[in-house]
Amino acid sequence: MNPEHRSVFTALSYDIIRTLESSDMTIRVRNLQSCFNRWSRFFERWDQEGISAERQRGLFGELMVLGTLLRAGLSPLDVASSWKGSSGAYQDFIHLAAAIEVKTTVSKEPRKVSISNEKQLDDTDLESLALVVLTLNEVEAGGISLPDAVATVRQLLEDDGRAGSIFESSLIEAGYLDSDSDKYSKRYTIRSREIFDIRSGFPRIISVPSGVGDLRYTVMISACKPFEKTIGEMIREFAGRASNELD
Template sequence: MQHNLKTYWHELEKRYAGDEVVYRRLDLEQETGIRMAILNPGRTWAILIEVLPEDVGALTPPRWRGMGFKIIPLVGPELAAKHVCLYVENPEHRPVFATLSSDVIRILESSDRTTRVKNLQNCFNRWSRFFEIWGPDGMSLDRQRGLFGELMVLEILLRTGLSPLDGVSSWKGSSGAYQDFVHLGAAIEVKTTISKEPRKVSVSSEKQLDDTDLESLALVVLTLNEVESGGISLPNAVATIRQLLENDGKAGSIFESSLIEAGYLDYDADKYSKHYTIRSREIFDIRSGFPRIVSVPPGVGDLRYTVTISVCKPFEKTVGEMIREFTGKGSK
């Protein structure tokens, strides 16, 4: 369900007369345990989430710069219930807070009573990680291109082999896994580059190209051109995936959570204005003999190295082969 949260807050501001708190139910037609609120002082935007007293101790306050967390009493359907109050401390952070609030509401609307608190805590943790990793200026150019590449591959998987739910569930790059996509024992790692020849890609650890315990591991290298007009932007790529998932609410919800994990907020979309065309798409079979480092001596860590694409040609395979191996459909 979509809600215009800013409209709700603006309506409450008109009713505010210096009260300690003025609030309304999120859905006036039914009780959801979620309320929109304005707090004193300063017409502070907030959302209130009803929880039982015994569940309060199970919640760890989130670490959100510019945002606050407290437990307040409020009369609700459950007479003994408490309300988690999330509020924005600085008006300049309201756009991010609106995005955050929408995510919290989306998670709670798909939760039943038995999973409500657990899912709420998971949401808190995801946003805590977001603010720890990503600064106010959004993602770096390298990270933008990396996410762009992952979404290009996700689109291929959704269009040619996997169901919406399996497709978004296989996307692991947003959560910091070793490979970007994992499904049924197969994995795909995605790299993007805008460099000229000799083209190289950076590998961030000895685990990234390690196919131990995997039935197959493919490396997808997308060589991009930055263009002034035409092409595809990162927000365009996000919109395409959303369209492919529009008929599967669960898959769409997982995708939205993964976008946040990846550092993408719609609020920052205007910062991601670069457009790309794909100059080449190359797929390599990661197996014995491929140029890589998969083991290091004890005491060695934080390994990073580069692989020159031209020496990988003997390991090249088709997109069809990659899809068959990754989806488990058809013969290799």
């Protein structure tokens, strides 16, 4: 009933209606439960001011990687389905036995990124795990805004309705609504994009003693340089195939 929340109520109602369009009762019940879970995660991240500045940068970085994977020719459905950034998974993208974790930073040298738990950089049971670090500049003019990044991915997915629907659901989980787009006026340029292969020897914590919890630590980017790899290598591993076209 609060007019200030009408845009959120409208988006929630539309998502429930879209979810209920399935004619199969079993699928409808399952999808409705997923819808409620999605909005539960949304309200954990959203307030009247929209998502936090830190989360905006994180979402921006994930959308940049989404666009990169789509432009590389990977299946739109596979790419959209692999985006797990707001679903509670340990890594932002998971496809088959490959994963990608995305971090953004606006810090000056020495640059560093925050790791939120001991599983985030754990490659156990994965054939490959890549860490993508985007160093951003916040600019007054030019650059790309968060709504711009959303619009670009939508355009890349416009020919695949199912992939587009999955993407829209994931945006909600991330706490993003189009009605809040005027709150996301910050614009970014990408100062650098670095990709690191997470393997034995990488600076990380992947196990903790019994009784230790809520682990959070930082990794200095300069210490990751020996593990750097190309965008082509990352995409090939994530796609599960080899192609010279990705170099």
